[in-house]
Amino acid sequence: MRWLSPLWERPGWVLAGVLCLSLLAFAGLVDIRSGKLRVMMDPSVDRLLPAGGRDREVYEHARKLFGSDEAVVVALGSEDVFTPSMLERIVRLTGELEALEGVQRVLSLATALNIHNAEGDLRIAPFLDSIPQDAAALERLRVQATQSPIYGGELVSTDGRTTALLVYLDRMSDRDLMESGVVQRIEGTVRAAVVDAEVWFSGPPYMKVRGSEILLHELSFMLPLIMVALSFILFASLRSLRGVLVPLAAVFVALLWTVGTLGWLGQTFDLVSSAVPALILTVGFTYAMHVVASFHAYFQGDDPPESSRQAVRRTLADVALPILVCAITTLVGFLSLALNPIVSVRLFGLFSILGVLYAVLATLTLSPALLALLPPPRASRPNALAAGLGRLSDFLALQAVGHRNRHLAIWGAILVLALLASTQIRVGTDVMTGFDEDLPLRQSYEAINARLGGANELQILLESEVTEAFRMPANLAQLEALQTWLEAQPEIGSVQSIVDYLKLLNHAIHDDDPSYRRLPETRGLVSELMFFGASPETQRFLDARSQTANIRVRAKVGDTDSIGDLVSRIQARLAILPPHLHGQVTGSIAMLSSSVNDVARGQALSLALAFGMIFLVLALTFTSVRVGLIALLPNALPIAVYFGALGLTGVTLNSATGLVGCMALGMAVDDTIHFFVRFNSVARRVGDEKLAAVLALRELIQPVTFTTLGLCVGFLVLTLSQIRGQVEFGLLASFTLAVAWLADVTLTPALCSRLGIVTLWDLLTIDIGLEPHRSIEIFDGLSATRARIVALMGRLVDAPAGQRVFHAGEPGSGLYVVISGEVRTWVSRREGEVTLGHYKRGECIGEVGFFQGEHSVHCIVEQDARMLRISSECLEALGRRYPRTAATLYANLNKILAARLGLRTRESALDDAFFRVPAIFRPGADGVPGADLALDPSLTERLAGLGIRTETLAALTLVPLVRVAWADEQLDAEELSAVLRGAESVGIAQDSPSQALLRAWLEERPDPRIFEAWRDFVAALCARLTIEGQFGLRDDLLGRAREVAQAAGGFLGVRSISRREEAVLRELQSVFPV
């Protein structure tokens, strides 16, 4: 913790550092000179594709050979395109668009070449080289354009009511595309020029720019909305402005650092990774909330810190490690995504890792620094919400613990149903229909898709090993046959290839003779036409060596299912081509379709990795494979339910929805870890696993619920998105996390209720000296780790020299292992005290008493000693959790016993049970309590002043019970009965003065000084007791007090202890030195 001390000692410096980093991040986010965002959005399909692999190679090869054809598609719709006014408008608009900066060329009816015969001459000129004015010429033009095998369907619809202008842009980077404003200029120019016709825009550059604007717009309102929602949750939980602002500041800074870093790195968000900012806010919120809630809790407790800085120090001691462990598991979830083959998923994982790291950093720096600088908060009364959650947790936990098997069966059934439903999962993506139907982007896409020859382009590459293969008529005939087959497929809108071009040329050069609308018959003619007709257009269909032909297919379907079916059929058709021709289907939409396998494979890989790594973390944290598996179970179930939900709802598994599994696993496991750690500490405290499960859940339900609520609300905000992937991601993520919460508050307590847990942290920090397995006889044959586990299951006791450990005749419920220091055993003989032995590190004492139930010798500490007390309960727990270890331990005990039995002489003389509890309270000869204990006279006087005299001394033994009974400010009938039963058990007769005093305490809350007097009395008493006696006294009193505490508020047979009663029990426990 020393390294964290600047956080509370120098908060100003910490804030200055955070500010500097934030300024640096801001400079990464925004270009200071231009004021423009440096972080960009890229909603293109390319990011949803695998980064490598055979498909990607083919795709890149095709782009290299034939270009990317990335143009802004401008579609104009009217009753009839072929009117003089409309045609003139197309010509004028083409010219205006060509004149725009950033536009390389425009392909439209005004520029596309019409190859035909004109008055006996071969004419190769744009369709609109001159605008026809008479009806016949217009009709001729309509026929030429709509029936053009190259441009019909692409530049003009077959019904002549829609025409397209393909605006090719200068080669530029995505950043230049966004910053140049060329797309906006194109849209502005078109809208200014066309006022009486419908206009639609599409194409990859348009999609990038407008999709990017949509993403930015969504972030601009979603992120503030998430912060507002989180504010409400924070206020509901913490009820203070500080409790709202400090976590919000931390998550805001984490977000700023993340996007700033991405800006410096030149990274872009895409359709998937654009969810990262919302994710950072929600994940960061959970961390920051833990810090602030823990800080506040200190000021609500009985021992509030003196200053904010002191509270920060304590808070960090409590939460720093759990937050780091939780961050590790969350990072593991995202790390598994970073290995996914899909680019966008990989980037989502990497961006999220960065964001989570920054969230942890901001939470552990900014939040503590701010809290340290602010004045301490005032204590506030628990709010009704918290009380309600407390009742809910009791109900859930008691159900879980009381009906463990029923819970396990219910969750088992859910698991089976979820797995069955998950068999219906469909894998698929449809990028464009993923946008909201009301968005112009989507409407344009649909309109263009419906009116022109399809908006989704596939490419089919036909390759030969021979150069100039596609100058051979036989190969061209194969190409033609394939094209004919393609045109017959229902999903396909249009098909173009070099065949169309050659046919057109052949037809035109033969005076438009219809019989020549066919492929040339000889290689020579083909070559001549290709030479004669060489143009950039032919380069779209055939490479320079005439070795690879490109068939451009426009599909009217866009979902990966339909495209996948189509691609499969095409591949089957390509398989029957002659052996010297190799066909491959490519294009971004085809890759997207084939990437569904990558999505599924990536999902399986990522989940397997996440499960594996998180299991390792859990097994390591809880030092047990079994506990690791058990802790994984409440987190595996929500993932199964998530897959079941996918199957039931029909939502497809895709790059966006596929993120949920790993992400939710990484997040949900945090709550499990919190629960297991808390359960561990409570179980040690109360010594009852069922009760520990109940109490642990009560302590955690508020933070777990509020953090889950924050996460769910944060993800639900994504459902306001106009992008379906984001909506589905938000819904599924919040649903899965809600199920994970349910599993954590029901299944986890049920699983824990029979577990003994040792955490790695305990294991590392417990001090039992070097090589305990070699230097301590009872650990012989165990590993060092196992020896430490045994020590953790037992109890370490530090005792000063002169302290009695146990006394002959005392009940023996535990044996002692000397860790350090020295103890001595002795017996009383007629001739006096006879020392039996001195015991140092590694040796056992009390083993006979442990087995016989009563100690036969006296034991005292000779030099300050540390001892490990191993009780029978500890051995029972070991037997359940670590049976081999327990067996070894028992075997070692047998050896030790066998060795010592022959050496020791048992003395049967037992002292009177002077040290036994009832005897302690025997009055002195003068009627003043504690006279034979030689109490401090001032304490005696204080007792007398409080009405405790000889005849009422017995009532003093019941002060702890009364204290507990009044813990909730009121005393109900069950608690009253429990206290009176306690009185009866210690021999306080009815109508005795002691009972009268006791009843007075039960009618009206006793003076607090009585408890203080009792505390001092017990402290004085313990100074004269053996350690074993102290354990006995403590267990006896605390046991009775717990019975009183459990007397009211229980449910279904399992008693409940309130938070305040628990605090009183802790207070009582603290009175005892052991």
Add this chain to the structure above:
Amino acid sequence: MNRSFQWIAFHPPRWVLATIGALVASAVFFPGPAVSGDLGPVEECVRRNSPERASVRGISLVSVDRTGSQRKLTGKLYWKRWSADRSGLLMRLDSPPEVRRSSYLVLQDGHQEQMFVYLPNMQRVRRIHPDTASGSLFGTDFSYADLRYLQMLESIVISERLEDGVVGERPAYHVRMRAKPGEKSPYDRVDAMIDQESCLPLQIEFFGSDGSVQKRLTTPVESLTREGDIWVARSVALLDLRNETSTSLDVDGIDVDGDVSDRLFTVTRLERGR
């Protein structure tokens, strides 16, 4: 006529032959532009370096696409001028073999142009409609627009002389050309550095509307040779920086102002394919 350079992207009739004719006549560029103002010395220099009546030369065009594939075209160019406004140009290809003997004929009479193509496998001559446009020279990087600038056509280009410069230690005139108002051009401006000794361009850069160089034509100094009274560039390279492609034009077998038969420039002779 509404004409846009972007779609002049098809095949090589009138302008190709006219331009290549100009190359032949002037031993590569600048067949004698009418320049004005302080362009006088440049104009005089270019005019001095032009053939008078006829020329014949072999050419070789090698284009390299962005995948590295090369395509080579060889042939002969015949150019003849009968008077100031009457000229003829014949281009006959020798290779690749499948297009051997394919020929183009351009006849210019004043403002009238007629263009014919002969494809030997078709065994017929087709007249090409005058509206037919083209931009890519046989699929090379040379475009119609480029060549118009190379010719410094007075009708469409405004030229201005800038401060002289140096290219590879050779003093050069610096001429900037822009399209006249109303004339469409894919380029914002074209800067030419003309060698003061040979009167041939050593470097020409074609600038796009965004101010970046889109194409760069270079003439290696060592390729400049003197043929009789005029200088000839035997090798020129054009690099298309946008499309990452290039084309080199090599000239050999030069015959300036020799005997060239008039019959070569007839449709009848073209139909014979000889």
